[in-house]
Amino acid sequence: FNExxxxxxxxxxxxxxxxxxxxxxxxxxxxxxxxxxxxxxxPYYLSSFVGFVPLWLAFVGFIVGRGRQRAFAGFGAMxxxxxxxxxxxxxxxxxxxxxxxLALVRxxxxxxxxMLLLVALLAGWGIDAMRLSDERLNRQRRRVVVGLTVxxxxxVAGWLLSVIAPNWIxxxxxxxxxxxxxxxxxxPAGELTGEHVRWAVGYFVxxxxxxxxxxAGFALGGAxxxxxxxxxPAWARKALPGAILxxxxxxxxxxxxxxxxxxxxxxxxxxPVLDHFDPSGQPSRFVYVFREAAAPATTPDxxxxxxxxxxxxxxxxxPAAQIPxxxxxxxxxxxxxxxxxxxxxxxxxxxxxxxxxEFWIFALKGLAxxxxxxxxxxxxxxxxxxxxxRVDSPIEREVAPIANGSPNPHYLYENLCTLPRAFAAGKAxxxxxxxxxxxxxxxxxxxxxxxxxxxxxxxxxxxxxxxxSAGHVEIMSYAPNVVVLRSTMEESGYxxxxxxxDPNWQATI
Numbered sequence: 001f002n003e004x005x006x007x008x009x010x011x012x013x014x015x016x017x018x019x020x021x022x023x024x025x026x027x028x029x030x031x032x033x034x035x036x037x038x039x040x041x042x043p044y045y046l047s048s049f050v051g052f053v054p055l056w057l058a059f060v061g062f063i064v065g066r067g068r069q070r071a072f073a074g075f076g077a078m079x080x081x082x083x084x085x086x087x088x089x090x091x092x093x094x095x096x097x098x099x100x101x102l103a104l105v106r107x108x109x110x111x112x113x114x115m116l117l118l119v120a121l122l123a124g125w126g127i128d129a130m131r132l133s134d135e136r137l138n139r140q141r142r143r144v145v146v147g148l149t150v151x152x153x154x155x156v157a158g159w160l161l162s163v164i165a166p167n168w169i170x171x172x173x174x175x176x177x178x179x180x181x182x183x184x185x186x187x188p189a190g191e192l193t194g195e196h197v198r199w200a201v202g203y204f205v206x207x208x209x210x211x212x213x214x215x216a217g218f219a220l221g222g223a224x225x226x227x228x229x230x231x232x233p234a235w236a237r238k239a240l241p242g243a244i245l246x247x248x249x250x251x252x253x254x255x256x257x258x259x260x261x262x263x264x265x266x267x268x269x270x271x272p273v274l275d276h277f278d279p280s281g282q283p284s285r286f287v288y289v290f291r292e293a294a295a296p297a298t299t300p301d302x303x304x305x306x307x308x309x310x311x312x313x314x315x316x317x318x319p320a321a322q323i324p325x326x327x328x329x330x331x332x333x334x335x336x337x338x339x340x341x342x343x344x345x346x347x348x349x350x351x352x353x354x355x356x357x358e359f360w361i362f363a364l365k366g367l368a369x370x371x372x373x374x375x376x377x378x379x380x381x382x383x384x385x386x387x388x389x390r391v392d393s394p395i396e397r398e399v400a401p402i403a404n405g406s407p408n409p410h411y412l413y414e415n416l417c418t419l420p421r422a423f424a425a426g427k428a429x430x431x432x433x434x435x436x437x438x439x440x441x442x443x444x445x446x447x448x449x450x451x452x453x454x455x456x457x458x459x460x461x462x463x464x465x466x467x468x469s470a471g472h473v474e475i476m477s478y479a480p481n482v483v484v485l486r487s488t489m490e491e492s493g494y495x496x497x498x499x500x501x502d503p504n505w506q507a508t509i
Contacts, residue, residue, distance in 0.1 A: 004105075008108045009112065018049075026042070033200055036192075044109045055119070057126035058119045061124065073122050076118050077118040148222050152219040162209045170204075178192060261318075262317060267337055272403060274338060274340060283478060284382070285380070287385050289377075308325075311329075372442040376417075383415055390411055422485050422498070424494065424496070427452070430454060430455075452496055
């Protein structure tokens, strides 16, 4: 459940729907509010801005619209919004228990996609109602105006409080910030200090003082527009299409920066770290190992200060592309673009197949010795590992520092426990249970190249041969759907291909 709700919509993030980048830009330096409200992650969506005008039209469509479709869209959107709050309300947890397939959504915040689809449908019906100005709008006018008037009162009261009694709002904002952070913080490095909270509260109050008057103006304008449109003034009907186009234009303008274009060099750039990979007749994997350091929150992260001007290919990249580009420098992402096969240990999800989830949970939490974790990676054909800092490990050899655009580099290590992608073992042992098998594989003294583990239900004899190489295996062809191996066996044994298991694979001799 904690993994599934790791990206939940915080109720305060609704401010970002009507005020673009209220808590800061997702493509620039993230504010403390942005990191905490996004559950100590980067935001799931670069921009969640919708705009007041579409939401106002959706409200009109829900109140004035006809029939079951309007009711379904309106109440459906409300239900999806409440579920999108995820861990912040008990509703998602209750539905999660009653309806287990909800886990397939992966993250509650993704429910905003169908929710906003329903909002868009309601906004379309709101446009029709405002354009036609029929008798139903006349009858329901009071309900729409009352709702907008209540919203206007709340906004004006909130603005007055932010000006007259900012400490009241600041105390509540500070409590929300600390409480939310405690729900998702994983190490002492993520704990907040009094200075952190003080700066964040000041930012929040100042943003309320700046933006609440504008939102109040929107609410007042919406109420006046609905009131005037029911009296059929010619100017209101003529001006309505212009107002709608203005709202659409604002929506497009504000969200345009969230989808920047990048030059071709973003895709063709070859990270220098690839030059340190030794050529081999067999493919091997690399892994970017990320562990949050249990350091005080005030410790500066010098690797976080990146000078993109020092990299010609990245100098003119828009801010949204700079972080992905840096991930490519250290091979954290974009493996297919670089021609290297890799993995990183972030986002171990329940959506993984059971055996992969068990592997990662054991590797990250079941082994106290980092050297044994590295050895377990090597037994999965990981030849290279990238670390944020230098490590002192008996089974890892430093290859070279890796430039990452910051004053302090990352480091490339060769894993001395690595197994080739294909090999021949002379002995097989019945696997007792997953933790025991993984524990033995992580032992540097275990001869993983000479012994394999088979399912206890396997019909193949499990005590045959010696724990040593049974021959030589060569990869003749390696393609997405067909892999051809040529084995020269010196004795009876088992040919092993360290590819991810899938029940649809069929082996033929």
